[in-house]
Amino acid sequence: MTISFIGLGKLGLCSAACFASRGLKVIGVDNNEEHISKLQSGQCPIEETGLSELLEKSVDNMGFTTDYTKAIAESDVTLIIVPTPSKPDGAFSNAYLEAVLQELGPALKEKDGFHIIDIVSTVMPGSCDTVFRPLLEGLSGKTCGKDFGLVYNPEFIALGSVIRDFLNPDMVLIGASDEYSGDIVRDLYASMVESAPQYAVMNLINAEIAKLSLNCFVTMKISFANELAALCGATPGADVDTVTSALGADSRIGPKYLKGGLGFGGPCFPRDNRAMQHYAASKGFDLRLSPAVTQVNDDVVDRLFATITRLVTQPGPVTLLGLAYKPGTHIVEESPAVILAHRLAEAGYALRLHDPLAVKLPSQELAELGQLCETPYHAAEGARFVALMTQWPEYAVLDWPRLEQAAGPEPWLMDCWRIARAALFHRFSYLALGLGTKDSGGA
Numbered sequence: 001m002t003i004s005f006i007g008l009g010k011l012g013l014c015s016a017a018c019f020a021s022r023g024l025k026v027i028g029v030d031n032n033e034e035h036i037s038k039l040q041s042g043q044c045p046i047e048e049t050g051l052s053e054l055l056e057k058s059v060d061n062m063g064f065t066t067d068y069t070k071a072i073a074e075s076d077v078t079l080i081i082v083p084t085p086s087k088p089d090g091a092f093s094n095a096y097l098e099a100v101l102q103e104l105g106p107a108l109k110e111k112d113g114f115h116i117i118d119i120v121s122t123v124m125p126g127s128c129d130t131v132f133r134p135l136l137e138g139l140s141g142k143t144c145g146k147d148f149g150l151v152y153n154p155e156f157i158a159l160g161s162v163i164r165d166f167l168n169p170d171m172v173l174i175g176a177s178d179e180y181s182g183d184i185v186r187d188l189y190a191s192m193v194e195s196a197p198q199y200a201v202m203n204l205i206n207a208e209i210a211k212l213s214l215n216c217f218v219t220m221k222i223s224f225a226n227e228l229a230a231l232c233g234a235t236p237g238a239d240v241d242t243v244t245s246a247l248g249a250d251s252r253i254g255p256k257y258l259k260g261g262l263g264f265g266g267p268c269f270p271r272d273n274r275a276m277q278h279y280a281a282s283k284g285f286d287l288r289l290s291p292a293v294t295q296v297n298d299d300v301v302d303r304l305f306a307t308i309t310r311l312v313t314q315p316g317p318v319t320l321l322g323l324a325y326k327p328g329t330h331i332v333e334e335s336p337a338v339i340l341a342h343r344l345a346e347a348g349y350a351l352r353l354h355d356p357l358a359v360k361l362p363s364q365e366l367a368e369l370g371q372l373c374e375t376p377y378h379a380a381e382g383a384r385f386v387a388l389m390t391q392w393p394e395y396a397v398l399d400w401p402r403l404e405q406a407a408g409p410e411p412w413l414m415d416c417w418r419i420a421r422a423a424l425f426h427r428f429s430y431l432a433l434g435l436g437t438k439d440s441g442g443a
């Protein structure tokens with residue numbers, strides 16, 4: 001079987017390489033010509049763990065083009081993984097997907113035989129039945145479910161571990177216009193994955209709702225743990241790690257995403273919550289949990305800001321160690337660290353910032369926020385307050401005496417993930433989210 005991919009970005013290129021590495025023939029299409037010529041000349045245009053090695057290994061099974069017609073004519077299934085950016089009202093835009101379908105529709109018309117169009121991009125519930133199906137039927141003159149199949153097959157990968165997650169899913173979600181298309185896509189995944197996932201095959205609307213619900217549920221768990229961390233922080237003797245390790249041991253709950261620390265950020269979780277709220281409102285339904293999850297997430301940054309401005313009354317240098325929304329990525333989109341940095345900068349604090357990846361290719365936004373430093377020790381120089389923000393493994397093995405030596409007079413250390421809890425400090429006054437010490441005051 002040959003499969004084609006439209007959109008070779010962070011998710012699309014990794015997925016294409018995974019299928020090709022298992023022996024399937026893959027045609028990759030992107031409208032970014034520079035991106036395609038890099039791929040054609042054997043370069044890897046995306047930073048993702050293990051991707052360049054996988055591309056090298058799979059090169060014989062992959063071809064790259066900007067020609068959509070070829071993708072339809074020479075393949076059996078076309079997976080579409082283009083952006084679906086959030087609109088100001090929180091809904092996802094289908095504009096990129098519709099542009100791709102406008103290209104694919106005429107090619108579908110010309111094709112003899114059954115072809116499956118598989119939408120992988122995250123979409124608003126209802127998009128497949130009310131937008132994509134009529135659009136494709138109109139352009140091709142064919143009937144969905146009879147002459148071609150429409151599938152919604154979103155992924156649950158995390159940046160930094162896209163390939164590992166893609167090869168080892170717990171569950172493969174497949175919404176399909178017809179039984180045959182659902183079976184073909186299920187078999188496609190079965191030939192590729194290394195784990196033994198559950199295949200959740202259903203109709204299109206259920207799959208669209210399931211995709212959003214899953215991410216909203218995970219963020220609900222994160223916010224629960226973060227609220228618990230705040231409560232433990234306000235309770236002398238309490239320790240959120242001890243409490244959550246008991247909770248996580250219960251099989252009804254499980255330990256993942258129950259750490260208690262900074263809130264969630266990145267390109268998916270915050271926007272999926274907003275999209276769910278928008279979708280519910282469009283159905284005249286007032287969701288209660290999802291807005292509360294977002295509020296609890298915002299509260300974490302509010303409390304950190306209040307703690308810093310309470311303890312460092314003369315705006316002096318504040319150091320943030322870690323800017324990415326999670327370890328293993330340079331992405332700072334909706335990162336709690338960057339949201340906090342904006343608030344501190346607006347309040348007049350001079351910021352010294354470090355991140356193992358994000359400062360290497362800094363955006364204009366980061367460069368304007370504060371001084372970007374090459375090492376954590378450099379970042380801590382003269383600081384009145386140092387906050388360990390992103391849970392990078394590098395920070396767990398910092399030379400603590402060197403860090404506190406670099407800091408300014410009477411410095412504070414805020415440890416959002418309790419990675420330095422065993423260290424002995426001589427100069428730092430130590431605070432940690434989730435540990436109920438006298439000074440934490442529920443920080």
Ligand SMILES: NC(=O)c1ccc[n+]([C@@H]2O[C@H](COP(=O)([O-])OP(=O)(O)OC[C@H]3O[C@@H](n4cnc5c(N)ncnc54)[C@H](O)[C@@H]3O)[C@@H](O)[C@H]2O)c1
Binds near residue numbers: 006011083096156159
């Ligand atoms: N990255 C993630 O962590 C993640 C996780 C789950 C779901 N998703 C979803 O996957 C989708 C894609 O995300 P991404 O992170 O891979 O995006 P991305 O921006 O990294 O990549 C998108 C790619 O699509 C290409 N593209 C845009 N318009 C095109 C067109 N008309 N024809 C051909 N190619 C086109 C772009 O050039 C780019 O290479 C989004 O809906 C996103 O919500 C992403």
